[in-house]
Amino acid sequence: MNAWTREEMMTVAAARLLWDRCVCFVGIGLPSAACNLARLTHAPEIVLIYESGTIGTRPDVLPLSIGDGELAETAACVVPLPEIFSYYLQAGRVDVGFLGAAQLDRFGNLNSTVIGPYDAPTTRLPGAGGAPEIAAHAIQTFVMLKATPRSCVEALDFRTSAGFLDGGDARERSGARGGGPRSVITDFGVLAPHPQTRELQLTALFAGATVDEARAAVGWPLLPGPAIEILPAPTISELHALRALHSHTREAHSRPVHVPA
Amino acid sequence: MILPSLAQAIASHVKDGDCIALEGFTHLIPFAAGHEIIRQGRRDLHLVRMTPDLIYDQMIGIGCARRLTFSWGGNPGVGSLHRLRDAVEHGWPGPLQLDEHTHAGLAAAYCAGAARLPFGMLRGYIGTDLTTANPRIGSVQCPFTGERLAAVPAINPDVTILHAQRADRAGNVALTGIVGAQREAALAARTVLVTVEEVVDALPPAMNSIVLPHWIVTAVVHCPGGAYPAYAQGFYARDNAFYQRWDVISRERASFRAWMDRHVLGSTDHRAFLASLRAAA
Numbered sequence: 382m383n384a385w386t387r388e389e390m391m392t393v394a395a396a397r398l399l400w401d402r403c404v405c406f407v408g409i410g411l412p413s414a415a416c417n418l419a420r421l422t423h424a425p426e427i428v429l430i431y432e433s434g435t436i437g438t439r440p441d442v443l444p445l446s447i448g449d450g451e452l453a454e455t456a457a458c459v460v461p462l463p464e465i466f467s468y469y470l471q472a473g474r475v476d477v478g479f480l481g482a483a484q485l486d487r488f489g490n491l492n493s494t495v496i497g498p499y500d501a502p503t504t505r506l507p508g509a510g511g512a513p514e515i516a517a518h519a520i521q522t523f524v525m526l527k528a529t530p531r532s533c534v535e536a537l538d539f540r541t542s543a544g545f546l547d548g549g550d551a552r553e554r555s556g557a558r559g560g561g562p563r564s565v566i567t568d569f570g571v572l573a574p575h576p577q578t579r580e581l582q583l584t585a586l587f588a589g590a591t592v593d594e595a596r597a598a599v600g601w602p603l604l605p606g607p608a609i610e611i612l613p614a615p616t617i618s619e620l621h622a623l624r625a626l627h628s629h630t631r632e633a634h635s636r637p638v639h640v641p642a
Numbered sequence: 643m644i645l646p647s648l649a650q651a652i653a654s655h656v657k658d659g660d661c662i663a664l665e666g667f668t669h670l671i672p673f674a675a676g677h678e679i680i681r682q683g684r685r686d687l688h689l690v691r692m693t694p695d696l697i698y699d700q701m702i703g704i705g706c707a708r709r710l711t712f713s714w715g716g717n718p719g720v721g722s723l724h725r726l727r728d729a730v731e732h733g734w735p736g737p738l739q740l741d742e743h744t745h746a747g748l749a750a751a752y753c754a755g756a757a758r759l760p761f762g763m764l765r766g767y768i769g770t771d772l773t774t775a776n777p778r779i780g781s782v783q784c785p786f787t788g789e790r791l792a793a794v795p796a797i798n799p800d801v802t803i804l805h806a807q808r809a810d811r812a813g814n815v816a817l818t819g820i821v822g823a824q825r826e827a828a829l830a831a832r833t834v835l836v837t838v839e840e841v842v843d844a845l846p847p848a849m850n851s852i853v854l855p856h857w858i859v860t861a862v863v864h865c866p867g868g869a870y871p872a873y874a875q876g877f878y879a880r881d882n883a884f885y886q887r888w889d890v891i892s893r894e895r896a897s898f899r900a901w902m903d904r905h906v907l908g909s910t911d912h913r914a915f916l917a918s919l920r921a922a923a
Contacts, residue, residue, distance in 0.1 A: 449668070450880060462692075505727045
């Protein structure tokens with residue numbers, strides 16, 4: 382009866398990485414669910430910032446877009462967008478940035494721009510948005526992505542956002558001031574960078590997932606970390622809070638909005 | 643100046659070939675103005691918006707645009723903008739030149755435009771291939787520390803168009819809630835058009851709400867519902883279900899054209915557009 386899905390476990394695993402009072406730059410989708418789950422469980426004073434300029438927001442339902450009215454109504458303050466990027470993010474006032482992408486490479490670099498050549502793409506993706514500067518300036522970043530050999534690739538089609546670039550100290554030499562990816566949360570477990578080479582290694586598995594499964598899902602030869610932790614399954618209270626959040630969200634989003642007269 | 647109709651405002655101020663910015667970050671997106679530009683058949687426009695959203699998907703799909711300056715081109719929380727993708731991937735209905743940035747870069751470009759500086763500067767675009775893909779992303783050296791910083795040319799639209807909650811009869815404009823980069827986009831432009839939910843005798847006292855003073859604003863048009871299916875805080879909510887439906891409507895060229903013909907081109911103005919959607923619901 383408490384069977385959980387891998388997607389729920391991804392959200393729970395990401396939420397557990399957050400701490401109370403941390404300042405978190407949130408993206409839509411799984412990151413938004415993870416950050417709000419943390420707020421509703423162990424991190425009630427977490428400060429959530431959405432790039433639309435809402436600071437310290439406490440939505441009752443998950444927003445569909447990063448600028449839903451719910452985010453503004455429940456925010457401590459709402460500031461213009463240039464301020465969010467220059468006075469908060471660029472100034473180093475964000476502890477955690479959450480990123481997603483279509484492609485990830487072994488050094489945590491991300492592609493959210495194109496599949497195929499830039500000038501003649503086979504798939505045009507939405508593009509950068511806030512990601513390159515979040516990747517550069519957040520004190521640390523967490524990446525959330527479902528792993529397949531098409532998403533975890535040997536070589537990106539386009540590097541939208543910097544992780545550890547070519548590995549080693551390449552990131553430090555680039556001028557990026559934030560620490561880069563600390564964890565990549567996938568649907569089988571967690572990857573984290575090796576302290577010297579900065580290559581992503583398998584450091585944790587969800588209960589029920591295997592090393593073979595992880596290797597099959599990643600398009601480069603995935604190395605194990607020094608230890609592979611088995612992450613405990615979601616607790617009943619975590620699952621309860623997450624499912625209630627999703628159910629409020631579904632209910633709110635299915636309520637018809639009347640076309641203004 | 644309060645103008646009697648949006649049709650008149652667009653006819654007087656938006657020309658073929660212009661660089662125009664319809665700003666509004668998820669909130670207060672000027673859909674009514676975009677639809678009127680479509681009805682009047684404007685062509686060869688250089689469109690600027692941080693997030694093209696559905697309104698530029700529609701303008702691109704109908705053939706208004708030759709160039710797009712942007713930083714994130716998706717349907718928020720839903721997926722792709724299919725008309726933007728079709729233009730980039732297949733050149734339909736015509737080729738679209740991209741001037742692609744990051745949010746922080748485009749915000750800096752608007753700020754520079756508002757201050758009439760030649761370029762905006764940021765510690766940005768680090769380790770991204772965007773600097774290779776877009777020759778309009780450069781760098782400058784700090785004369786004091788020697789640090790290299792990213793530079794983007796200022797954006798000074800011929801026309802910036804906003805939607806706001808209210809204006810007074812003198813043409814002062816107030817907007818509250820999520821304000822994105824609207825103030826900067828307006829102050830960067832040569833001409834500023836604003837549609838509003840209501841025109842009032844006196845704006846409510848709110849010292850720090852965003853007020854665009856009357857001599858910045860070229861024309862105001864009373865246009866209730868002018869941001870729908872985006873939203874106007876305090877007036878109506880974002881129609882998230884419509885954003886999800888747009889994924890289906892816009893996926894194929896034929897269904898897109900049929901929807902545009904029926905609801906946008908088949909309506910004389912925004913009031914009729916909203917009525918046609920209510921009738922179809």
